[in-house]
Amino acid sequence: MPKVSAFFAKKTTKKVAARISNRDGGLYFYEVDTLGPVPPSVFLHASMLEARIQPKGKIMVNYPTDSWVNQNNPLEYPYDSPEYSNTEYRGEPQLLTPNMKHWNQFSLDKLGAPPNLPSIYDEEIPAAHSRARRIYMLATFCLLKKLGFVYTDRTLGHNIGTMLVSRTGKVLSWGVNTGEYRHAEVNTLVGYFLRNPTETNLPVDSVLFSTLKPCRMCSTFINQAWNGGKTRVWYGMMDEGESGATPLLGTQSTKFTGGELELDVWELLSESGTLDSAIKAKGTKPVQVAYQGGKVDLYDKLSKSGGSTRKMSAADWVDKSPEVVALLNAAVTKFQGKAGKARDDGPIKSVLLYLKDFVK
Ligand SMILES: [Zn+2]
Incomplete structure (x- = not known):
């Protein structure tokens, strides 16, 4: 033998x-x-x-x-x-x-003409481009609705979406969670490398938007694909549980400033009034989630509720929380509202026109 x-x-x-x-x-x-x-x-x-x-x-x-x-x-x-x-x-x-259809099922069809922005990568960018960058974050939340992936059981994975965008605003790949290892980030990375088989790194100065802070596994993959610290991650929701407790992204680049965008997104969403009771201005109060028959703060108190020092990963409740589902819905409403108006001719309009049919 x-x-x-x-x-x-x-x-x-x-x-x-x-x-x-x-x-x-x-x-x-x-x-x-x-x-x-x-x-x-x-x-x-x-x-x-x-x-x-x-x-x-x-x-x-x-x-x-x-x-x-x-x-x-x-x-x-x-x-x-x-x-x-x-x-x-x-x-x-x-x-x-x-x-492999599981890895490249996330088609890039229906995207319009790329907006060709000067840069959504740089930390310091003009206010109009900063707003355009927030549109990408909103659109990333919309991805979960795009395929009807807002669900309340775990058979298909968690409600997490990611989008890889070039420095100039072109969508390079995207994904949502579809299983235990097929996290949104993994689907996005594999989708990118399937489309670009000669590449072994993410493009320089590309930007990864994720609705939730990437877990340790995905952080490592992103870290390894980072191409010398030139890819930046922005996330919409913090995960202070075990899965999100990784220094990998943060130590790789001091430019990892997802928290700033987190506030931007929450502020944007709260403008609609949909989540006023849950999201305070500037995100200073955590979103509350349903947990064991009660309500607890989004990412701080789950450990105490269970009598354990172990903090649940946000990914474990992101599907179950009506507030988080409301957050996703609010993002879609916000995006569609902006896409419906899109009056000015600046970068926001070009980004909305680019993404509008894609995230529908
Ligand atoms: Zn992950």
Whole structure:
């Protein structure tokens, strides 16, 4: 009987993730040379989900996971190193072929002519361009509605959306959560690298908008695709739970100032009056969410409610909270209201015209 370690020894030039099937004892693996910084273990895991295989077994890898998992807060994901793999297996290893439509289902059709802004990347930009940048954040919230992805159960993933935008305002890729490993950011990154197969990094000075602060896993992928600290992340909702507790993005670049936009977005939304009771001016009061029959502040008190010091990730309640769903709806209403008017000829109008049919 061959050993799994013998298989890994033959694969030293490629990143490989493998698992032994509980069903037939066979060794299944996925290898990847491209598709950016997302490791093959994520693709392997996705393949298992697509094949309706319970992804509980060990996934073995021949590359160090500590490069993409924060060692201080190890993720409870079933990865293991090849040393584990003295397990015997029967038959020949089989290469899994993931269903890539899950990764590139997020079409860029219906986008209008790109606005060609001077820059939405720079920290200091004229007020009109800063407002245009906020439109992208609103549009990212709209993505969740675009595919009817506002749901209240977890079978399809969480209510989180992301959009990758070039320095000049062209949408390069987007995604929403569609599963345990297919986070919105992962779908967005893989979608970008599928469309640009020769690239291994995100474009210089591109901007990633995310409705929720990226989790540790996604932060690591973004970090690795960052191309020398030149991609900036803006997020709409803070996650102070375990998943969001990563210094990866923050330490990579001092220019990571998502909080500023968080206030902008909340301020924009509260203008509509829809969420006045939940969102105070400047976002100084956290949004409240329904939790265990009561209401608690958005990201500060969930740990105390459960009698545990462990803070829930915001991703765990983002689907369940009527207030967060209201936030999403308010963003859509706000965007559509602005798109319906779009009077001035400045950058806001060009961005709204560009995105209006896309996010519909
Ligand atoms: Zn994530």
